[in-house]
Amino acid sequence: MNTDIRRRAFLTGATLAGVGALAACTSNEEPPPAAATAPQGAQDAPGKRVTVGFAGPQADHGWLNAITVNARAEAQRHPDVELVVAEGSNDAATQSAQIDALINRKVDVLVVLPADGKQLTPAGRKAMDAGIPVINLDRIFDSPQAYRTWVGGDNYRMGVNAGNYIGRQLNGQGTVLELAGIDTLELTRQRTQGFDDALANYPGIRKVGRAAAEFTVPTGQARMAELLQAHPQFNAIWNHDDDQGVGALQAVRQAGRSDFLMVGGAGSKAAMEAIKSDNSVLKATVLYPPTMAASAVRLARLLGQSKGVSDLAEQEIPASVTTFSAVVTKENVDKYLPVSFE
C-alpha cells in the first residue's frame, strides 16, 4: 500500500516534470524584425496620418504568414501609418464580419487578402461604397467595383519562367517532370499552363510525368518518392511550391539521386539556403513574392495621402499591380534571401 502511494507520487511527479519540460519546448526564436524590401522613392517623406485596415486569411502556411509579417514590417517603417490587423480567418463569413468592423472603425484604406475572392466580393464592394478605397491582395475579387487597386502575383508567369529556365539549362534537350500543388485550385492550372507553354518553345524537351501533391511537406515527400521510382532517368523537375519542396528534397536524398536539376516555386528560406549552398539538386526557385503585402501597405499609404507613385508618370495610383516571378539562382540569391519566408 505504502509503496503504491509512493509509486503514485513518483508517477505524478514525473508527469508534472514531463509536462513542465514539454511546456518549455514550445518557443521559437522571434521572426526577423523587418523584411528587406526595395527602397521607396521620393514619396517616402512622412505626410498625413493614415489608418490602414488589414484583413487576411489564417496564417497556416509559410507564405500566408509571410504576408502578415511583411504588412506589419512595412507599416512600422512609416511613422505616419497605423496598421489595424484583423485576426486571420479562413472562413468567408468571419472575414466579411471583420471587414465590416474595419469599415465601422472608419479606417482610411483597407487591404484585404480574401479567404475566397468570389465570396468576399460583396464585402469589398461595401467598403468601396462607404468611401474606403480597397487594396485587393492576390486573390482577386469578382468585380473591379469591389477594389480600387489589385496587387498580386502571376501564377502563369511562374510556370513560364520555370519552363524557360529549365529549357535553357538543358540546352533544349531532355525529359522533365512536374510536381504540382493542389489540382483543384485555379492557380495550379495556371502554373501548369505556363510551364507547358514555355516548354513548347523547346521541341527537344518532353514532359514525361506529372503528380499533384497538396502543398504539404508529407505529400511532397510521397509524390516525389513515387515520381523518382517511376522515372529512373530524367533531366529536370519543376516543383510548384517550396513548402512541399522540403519533403520533395528529402525524397531525393532518400533515393540517393542527384542526376537531375530541380526548380522550386514561391521562394522559401529553406529553398533559397539550399540554392545558395549548392549541395542539392535544387538549383533555382521561381518567386511568388510575399513582399506584395508590403507594396500593398505602401500603396494604401499613398492612397490615403492622395499621392501617386513617384516613378510613374501617372497622377493616380494604377488599378492593378502584378509582381514579377523572378528566377532565383545561386548568382542572385543574396538579393532575394531577405524577402524569403519560413
Place this chain on the structure above:
Amino acid sequence: MNAEQAVAPEQPRRFSVRLREARNLGLVGVLAVLVLIGALTEPGQFLTTGTVVLVLTQASVIGVITVGMTFVIIGGGIDLSVGAVVALATVWATTRSTQQFGIGGIVFTAVAVGVGCGLVSGLLIAYGRLVAFIGTLAMLASARGLAIQLSQGRTQTVTSSNQGLVDLGYQDSYVLGIPPLVLIFAAVAIVGWLVLNRTTFGRRTYAIGGNLEAARLAGINVKLHTCLLYVLSGLCCGIASVMLIILTSSGTSGNGNLYELDAIAAVIIGGTLLSGGRGTLVGSVLGVLVFTVISVLFTLNNLPTAVQQLAKGVIIVLAVLVQRRASLYSSERTTR
C-alpha cells in the same frame, strides 16, 4: 480471466474467425490484382525491390497510426484527432527549444505530446461521458489550432545538429536492405497483433466493443480501458510523428492532413466493424498497403489525382458491400 471469456461470444466465434480470414484473403486478392495491373502497365518500374521499399516506406507512417485506430474502433470508439495530433507532435518536437535537447528531446516530445493528447481525449470520453466522435473532433480542432499557433505557419526543419535522426531515412541506414521506418512499422504491427490477440487487454477490447454493458457487468473496468485505448492511439500518433520527422526532416501544422480519414478507411476495408467488437489488425495493415499501392500505381502510370480518389472511393464501397454480404451469410449460418 473468466469474466472475459464469459463475455466473448463463444458460439459464433468459429464462424467469425473463418470469416475474418476469408475477408483478409479478399484483401490479399485485391493487392494481387493491383500488383498485376502494375506489372502489366509498367513492367520495368513496378516489379522491382525499389517499388516494394517505396510502398512499405510510404505505408509506414499511416500504418502505425492505423494500428492504434484499429484498437480504438474494435473497442467501439473512433479517433478523429490522429492527423491533428501528428501535426501538433511534429511541430512541438521541432521547435528550436526542443531541438536544443538533441534527438532524444525530439523523440521524447513527439511521443509525450501524442500520449498526452490521447490521454486528454480518453479522459473526456471515458470519464467526461463525451461521445467519442465529439471528444476527438474537439481534439482535432484544438490540436491543429495549437500546432498553427506554435509554428506560426512556418515549416520547422530539423537543425544540422540533429541530422542523425533524418539520416535514418537515407539508404546508408538501411538494415539488410530494409529501411528503419519499415522496421518500426513492422515492430508496432507485431506488438499490436500480440496485444490484441494474445493478452487480456486485447480480449477486453473486443468485449467492450462487442457489448459495453455486458463487459461492465462482467467486471471489466470499462472506463479505464476506454481511456487506455485513446492513450494507445495517441502513443501510435507519437511514434508516427517521429517517423514523419525522419521522413520529411521537418514539422509543420499542415502535417497529418486528413490522416484520420485514411486510417479509418484502411481499418474499415480491413474488415473491422465501425460499430466495434469485431476486426483484425492484419486486415488493417493490408488496407493500408492497398491504398499505398494504389497511390504508387497511379503516379507510376502518370494518372491524375482525381482518378485516384475515385478509385479509393470505389474500393471502400466494394469492401463494405463484401463485408455486409459476409455478415449476412454468417448470421444465416448461426441461426440454422
